[in-house]
Amino acid sequence: MSSREDILGRVRAGLQRDATNAAAGRAEMAAALSSRSHGPKPAMDSNPQALLERFRVKSEQQSSTVEIVAAESAVPAAVERYLTAMKLPKSAVAWPSLAGLDWAGTGLQVEPRGARDADLVGITGCFCAVAETGTLMMCSSPDTPAAVSLLPETHIAVVQASRILPYMEDAWALARKELGSLPRAVNFISGPSRTGDIEQTIVLGAHGPYRVHLIIVAG
Amino acid sequence: MEIKSMQFKANAAGSLANVVLQGNLKNAKGKFVTRRAEAIKDLDDFEGTRDAAEAIRNKVIDNMDLWLEAFERKALDTGAKVLWAKDGAEVCRLVTEIARSHGVTKVTKSKSMLSEEAGLNQALEAAGIQPVETDLGEYILQVDNNEPPSHIIAPAVHKSLDDVADLFHKVHGTPRKTEIPALTREAREVLRGHFLSAEMGLSGGNFLVAETGSVALVTNEGNGRMVTTMPKVHVVITGIEKVIPTLEDLSTLMRLLPRSATGQPISNYFSILTGVKKPEEHDGPEHLYFILVDSGRADVVGGDFHAMLRCIRCGACMNHCPVYQTIGGHAYGWVYPGPMGSVLTPLYAGMENSIDLPHAATLCNQCGIVCPVKIPLPDLLRKLREKQTERGLRPLTERIGLRLWAWVAQRPRLYALGASVGARYLKWLAGDTDRIRLLPTAPEWTLGRDFPAPQGKTFRELYAARRNATPPT
Numbered sequence: 001m002s003s004r005e006d007i008l009g010r011v012r013a014g015l016q017r018d019a020t021n022a023a024a025g026r027a028e029m030a031a032a033l034s035s036r037s038h039g040p041k042p043a044m045d046s047n048p049q050a051l052l053e054r055f056r057v058k059s060e061q062q063s064s065t066v067e068i069v070a071a072e073s074a075v076p077a078a079v080e081r082y083l084t085a086m087k088l089p090k091s092a093v094a095w096p097s098l099a100g101l102d103w104a105g106t107g108l109q110v111e112p113r114g115a116r117d118a119d120l121v122g123i124t125g126c127f128c129a130v131a132e133t134g135t136l137m138m139c140s141s142p143d144t145p146a147a148v149s150l151l152p153e154t155h156i157a158v159v160q161a162s163r164i165l166p167y168m169e170d171a172w173a174l175a176r177k178e179l180g181s182l183p184r185a186v187n188f189i190s191g192p193s194r195t196g197d198i199e200q201t202i203v204l205g206a207h208g209p210y211r212v213h214l215i216i217v218a219g
Numbered sequence: 220m221e222i223k224s225m226q227f228k229a230n231a232a233g234s235l236a237n238v239v240l241q242g243n244l245k246n247a248k249g250k251f252v253t254r255r256a257e258a259i260k261d262l263d264d265f266e267g268t269r270d271a272a273e274a275i276r277n278k279v280i281d282n283m284d285l286w287l288e289a290f291e292r293k294a295l296d297t298g299a300k301v302l303w304a305k306d307g308a309e310v311c312r313l314v315t316e317i318a319r320s321h322g323v324t325k326v327t328k329s330k331s332m333l334s335e336e337a338g339l340n341q342a343l344e345a346a347g348i349q350p351v352e353t354d355l356g357e358y359i360l361q362v363d364n365n366e367p368p369s370h371i372i373a374p375a376v377h378k379s380l381d382d383v384a385d386l387f388h389k390v391h392g393t394p395r396k397t398e399i400p401a402l403t404r405e406a407r408e409v410l411r412g413h414f415l416s417a418e419m420g421l422s423g424g425n426f427l428v429a430e431t432g433s434v435a436l437v438t439n440e441g442n443g444r445m446v447t448t449m450p451k452v453h454v455v456i457t458g459i460e461k462v463i464p465t466l467e468d469l470s471t472l473m474r475l476l477p478r479s480a481t482g483q484p485i486s487n488y489f490s491i492l493t494g495v496k497k498p499e500e501h502d503g504p505e506h507l508y509f510i511l512v513d514s515g516r517a518d519v520v521g522g523d524f525h526a527m528l529r530c531i532r533c534g535a536c537m538n539h540c541p542v543y544q545t546i547g548g549h550a551y552g553w554v555y556p557g558p559m560g561s562v563l564t565p566l567y568a569g570m571e572n573s574i575d576l577p578h579a580a581t582l583c584n585q586c587g588i589v590c591p592v593k594i595p596l597p598d599l600l601r602k603l604r605e606k607q608t609e610r611g612l613r614p615l616t617e618r619i620g621l622r623l624w625a626w627v628a629q630r631p632r633l634y635a636l637g638a639s640v641g642a643r644y645l646k647w648l649a650g651d652t653d654r655i656r657l658l659p660t661a662p663e664w665t666l667g668r669d670f671p672a673p674q675g676k677t678f679r680e681l682y683a684a685r686r687n688a689t690p691p692t
Contacts, residue, residue, distance in 0.1 A: 133484050172470070184494055185447075195356075198402060209441075
């Protein structure tokens with residue numbers, strides 16, 4: 001007998017599986033999968049201004065920094081200001097989906113491609129953001145490679161205010177609507193990577209970015 | 220992992236006598252507790268969320284065969300391969316075979332307790348494949364002669380900054396650093412090279428999502444993302460109880476897991492991985508394997524300990540356990556310490572190999588109160604004690620003693636006489652004081668505390684005397 005059959009056989013024996021309870025179990029399973037019921041969620045004011053404010057506050061609690069700009073065209077200048085203020089290099093890798101922004105015009109050297117170990121700054125967008133916890137939702141694709149938000153020491157993310165949603169549940173609904181099925185990697189990111197493994201003291205920059213800077217496009 | 224739970228008493232005594240460990244435990248004590256208490260305040264309906272989480276987990280474990288088949292179908296649809304392992308030996312064999320078939324020489328690992336159960340690192344090393352632990356805590360333990368973890372969330376919680384400073388100085392041959400950020404940076408630099416050169420990444424799985432055939436990983440350091448993004452092969456090892464129905468259920472459980480574990484509203488990274496990389500994609504594994512592991516779980520289904528399968532491995536029970544806080548995780552002698560470990564070890568590694576564990580609890584129910592999926596841990600510990608008695612696993616002296624007591628207790632006059640002699644003996648033993656400092660019949664009892672001395676007469680004697688003194692009106 002294969003291990004699969006052996007394991008499933010013992011599970012079925014434990015549940016005293018028979019035709020009747022199997023039918024009932026299948027019906028319960030179908031109901032769970034189609035109802036997609038939600039658990040209790042913390043109350044939230046869902047008008048756009050309140051969502052943006054909550055997202056900003058929660059992001060800062062996760063040690064991200066936040067700047068709000070009026071339009072997408074202002075993003076490259078905001079990136080340049082941040083890199084200057086932080087004394088960081090003016091070259092970066094960016095998601096190919098952001099290739100259309102005028103990076104060169106602000107004196108930045110931005111290469112739209114996947115990330116390499118030597119990249120010090122990574123610029124990404126995000127699929128959407130979650131106000132409840134100050135979290136970015138990243139969906140991988142050829143134009144939005146996952147490692148850009150992971151390998152570089154600095155991660156800068158562009159967030160459209162119109163895509164800040166109240167809860168993670170709303171993010172799933174949006175993904176089903178716009179993408180159909182899940183991409184290979186969905187990464188929810190809430191601030192810079194961290195560890196507390198030595199004396200439970202939180203240190204930022206474990207294996208991923210040391211700092212995460214969010215540029216929210218309000219327009 | 221070799222089980223050392225039979226030496227629990229000796230291990231615990233050793234832990235209590237270890238001054239360094241006691242200092243580290245004292246330093247750690249309460250940090251998780253305070254942070255969790257703060258974090259659950261942002262949930263308006265924390266109890267309702269616990270109820271919902273319990274229901275989600277019950278839904279799956281009550282029909283586990285059907286959910287496993289559903290998950291398997293979806294995972295296969297996404298291009299993953301699904302393998303099944305009865306025990307740790309089979310896990311080791313399957314992982315080694317996968318590694319060989321892809322010409323793998325190095326495996327980067329994100330934390331997996333199942334890999335500890337299976338003793339996977341030793342098996343890989345024996346096959347000439349280098350396993351590299353990449354969670355900072357696990358890495359510290361691996362380079363310290365493969366020391367076992369002492370906590371499921373913070374594996375190196377028993378170590379101090381000084382311990383780690385000495386260790387890295389010795390192992391890396393670098394100048395001794397004394398700041399935690401510098402030590403973390405040093406580990407980052409060593410491990411970055413491994414992330415980029417390993418051909419295979421191995422992770423556990425916090426949840427398997429039946430709706431999408433995905434694995435969900437909860438991490439803070441980013442190492443979980445590294446091992447599932449950079450190598451060409453990704454192997455997921457999870458227990459068969461980890462399936463949940465939908466992505467919405469994942470959101471509900473995520474309101475509880477990081478809060479219960481480390482007191483975070485959400486972990487830094489929460490990754491939901493589905494299938495393999497498309498040819499035009501820049502990163503991600505080309506091959507994805509799920510190994511669904513039994514190792515004792517299937518036999519728990521439908522039995523007295525069924526509720527234990529709800530466990531989502533947050534560690535809140537051990538963080539709040541007075542016994543764990545005092546002796547640390549190593550004393551428990553196997554992979555899982557604390558109250559959840561005292562239930563799981565007898566079930567997965569054998570009741571006869573862990574006789575003391577169900578007794579290593581005060582039954583104060585702190586663990587039951589904080590459990591995010593409402594597992595009645597004290598009830599399960601009590602049930603294990605019953606099983607030990609049923610199976611005749613208790614020591615001979617205890618069995619004879621209890622039988623003797625039962626015989627006496629069924630003979631009221633004899634019982635009264637015994638109680639009366641006993642009470643007077645104890646009073647005599649106390650002398651002029653109101654307490655007994657050493658009980659000759661049970662010296663362990665008075666090792667750490669005094670025994671209050673009886674006043675001389677038994678309850679029944681006092682009761683009889685009072686009834687005679689005050690006639691009914």
